[in-house]
Amino acid sequence: MAADSDDGAASAPEASDGCINKCPKSGDELIQVPVVDVQSDNFKEMWPSLLLAIKTASFVAVDTELSGLGDRKSLLNQCIEERYKAVCHAARTRSILSLGLACFKLQPDKGEHSYLVQVFNLTLLCMEEYVIEPKSVQFLVQHGFNFNRQYAQGIPYHKGNDKGNESQSQSVRTLFLEIIRARRPLVLHNGLIDLVFLYQNFYAHLPESLGTFTADLCEMFPSGIYDTKYAAEFHARFTASYLEYAFRKCERENGKQRAGGNPHLTLEFCSYPSSMRAHIDYRCCMTPATHRPHPTSICDNFSAYGWCPMGPQCPRSHDIDLIIDTDEAVIEDKRRRRRRREKRRRALLSLPGTQTSGEAEDGPPTKQVHGDLKAEEIDQKVAEVDKKDQPGSDQDHKNDLEKELKATRYETTDMATSEVPGGQASLNPVPGDGLHRAGFDAFMTGYVMAYVGVIQGPQSCSSEPWLPECHNKVYLSGKAVPLTVAKSQFSRSSKAHNQKMKLAWGSS
Ligand SMILES: [Zn+2]
Numbered sequence: 001m002a003a004d005s006d007d008g009a010a011s012a013p014e015a016s017d018g019c020i021n022k023c024p025k026s027g028d029e030l031i032q033v034p035v036v037d038v039q040s041d042n043f044k045e046m047w048p049s050l051l052l053a054i055k056t057a058s059f060v061a062v063d064t065e066l067s068g069l070g071d072r073k074s075l076l077n078q079c080i081e082e083r084y085k086a087v088c089h090a091a092r093t094r095s096i097l098s099l100g101l102a103c104f105k106l107q108p109d110k111g112e113h114s115y116l117v118q119v120f121n122l123t124l125l126c127m128e129e130y131v132i133e134p135k136s137v138q139f140l141v142q143h144g145f146n147f148n149r150q151y152a153q154g155i156p157y158h159k160g161n162d163k164g165n166e167s168q169s170q171s172v173r174t175l176f177l178e179i180i181r182a183r184r185p186l187v188l189h190n191g192l193i194d195l196v197f198l199y200q201n202f203y204a205h206l207p208e209s210l211g212t213f214t215a216d217l218c219e220m221f222p223s224g225i226y227d228t229k230y231a232a233e234f235h236a237r238f239t240a241s242y243l244e245y246a247f248r249k250c251e252r253e254n255g256k257q258r259a260g261g262n263p264h265l266t267l268e269f270c271s272y273p274s275s276m277r278a279h280i281d282y283r284c285c286m287t288p289a290t291h292r293p294h295p296t297s298i299c300d301n302f303s304a305y306g307w308c309p310m311g312p313q314c315p316r317s318h319d320i321d322l323i324i325d326t327d328e329a330v331i332e333d334k335r336r337r338r339r340r341r342e343k344r345r346r347a348l349l350s351l352p353g354t355q356t357s358g359e360a361e362d363g364p365p366t367k368q369v370h371g372d373l374k375a376e377e378i379d380q381k382v383a384e385v386d387k388k389d390q391p392g393s394d395q396d397h398k399n400d401l402e403k404e405l406k407a408t409r410y411e412t413t414d415m416a417t418s419e420v421p422g423g424q425a426s427l428n429p430v431p432g433d434g435l436h437r438a439g440f441d442a443f444m445t446g447y448v449m450a451y452v453g454v455i456q457g458p459q460s461c462s463s464e465p466w467l468p469e470c471h472n473k474v475y476l477s478g479k480a481v482p483l484t485v486a487k488s489q490f491s492r493s494s495k496a497h498n499q500k501m502k503l504a505w506g507s508s
Pocket of ligand 1: 299300301302308309310311314315316317318
């Protein structure tokens with residue numbers, strides 16, 4: 001309860017101040033992340049703070065909670081164009097239930113990687129008919145989603161193209177336009193589905209082709225789109241890349257960086273006035289160490305994909321720290337083996353008659369061989385020995401084809417409700433992640449990208465985009481290459497989009 005208790009006497013600020021006293025939150029202490037709940041009864045009141053947070057942000061992280069996704073198989077079509085069509089179909093027929101925004105503002109005076117973070121969770125209500133899948137309802141309810149509140153307090157919005165001049169209204173669609181106007185990097189996790197839904201629900205009717213869609217996105221977000229799943233998997237090379245894993249991994253690495261006196265991420269949150277407290281949920285970032293279960297076997301499913309069909313009933317551990325500990329031990333083990341292999345290699349090389357050259361220690365072995373063992377043969381021999389003490393597969397990356405799809409969050413209900421044989425007590429308390437999940441997920445997403453910024457080091461030149469290796473690369477499940485957000489010379493932007501852009505830049 002650190003973040004909210006230290007200035008209870010704060011006076012009510014101007015709404016547009018967005019925040020008053022900031023309390024630095026770093027170190028290994030429990031971080032409390034304030035998530036501001038925005039719904040129809042405080043939307044107008046929060047509007048100025050929302051706009052200020054967006055306009056002053058260095059980047060904005062976004063997450064959505066959806067009413068469903070429809071057919072899972074077509075969403076994973078090997079043909080990306082087909083996959084796009086399937087997501088478009090989902091976006092036209094389904095709706096966004098909540099929108100999470102995390103605005104990260106660099107504070108250069110406080111350190112190279114110091115950010116002020118503001119997190120919002122907007123509860124929405126689509127005013128047109130939409131499909132909501134029973135599975136989704138079931139899952140959401142089980143995870144604390146409050147449909148009563150959504151219907152009573154959801155901020156209404158309509159999909160597709162604008163109806164008349166909406167740009168002056170205080171609506172979620174205008175808010176989305178403000179994110180575009182801010183011209184800041186947009187950060188998402190496994191972002192294709194989010195992008196398609198955001199476009200259809202808050203912007204305009206989706207274009208027919210993927211090429212047009214990416215051309216539009218390019219203009220909408222000139223500072224780039226970033227995907228933390230791509231960054232975690234292909235850039236940071238984490239063992240797994242689902243959001244909770246990537247976040248916790250970054251958090252732990254950041255702690256090490258800090259302890260070692262190296263560049264690290266520092267976050268500050270606003271201290272909100274007591275009048276706003278009713279709308280703020282303080283989410284705890286770290287799993288307290290006391291919650292760690294006793295040494296127990298880890299659930300393979302959860303470890304690899306971040307979900308498990310048994311949910312909280314699973315007798316095996318879903319503890320993310322335990323999972324990361326195990327993964328790190330595996331990596332360390334591999335490293336040790338590699339070292340051992342190198343030693344053996346040297347030993348073999350130094351055997352009389354196997355010397356490859358006079359300077360075997362330096363540089364790669366030359367082709368010229370004196371003894372009866374060639375360099376490659378030595379390599380092979382070492383590899384053979386090495387294989388023997390390497391149990392199991394050589395799976396460096398946990399493969400997460402379809403299961404990573406956010407859609408599967410909903411699918412978990414299938415078996416989660418089934419009986420657990422023997423009535424084993426759960427070792428995994430249900431995480432309190434139901435409420436404001438889009439907001440907190442957006443926060444975790446932003447955190448991962450900010451941390452990637454730390455390991456990337458200082459930007460080489462200012463004309464370059466932020467984190468060039470992750471710039472405009474959107475993760476594609478089951479693909480080794482990301483979707484590149486670019487405007488090709490063959491694809492033109494869409495008509496609806498061009499009108500929106502006129503509106504966005506014309507009236508700002
Ligand atoms: Zn499990």
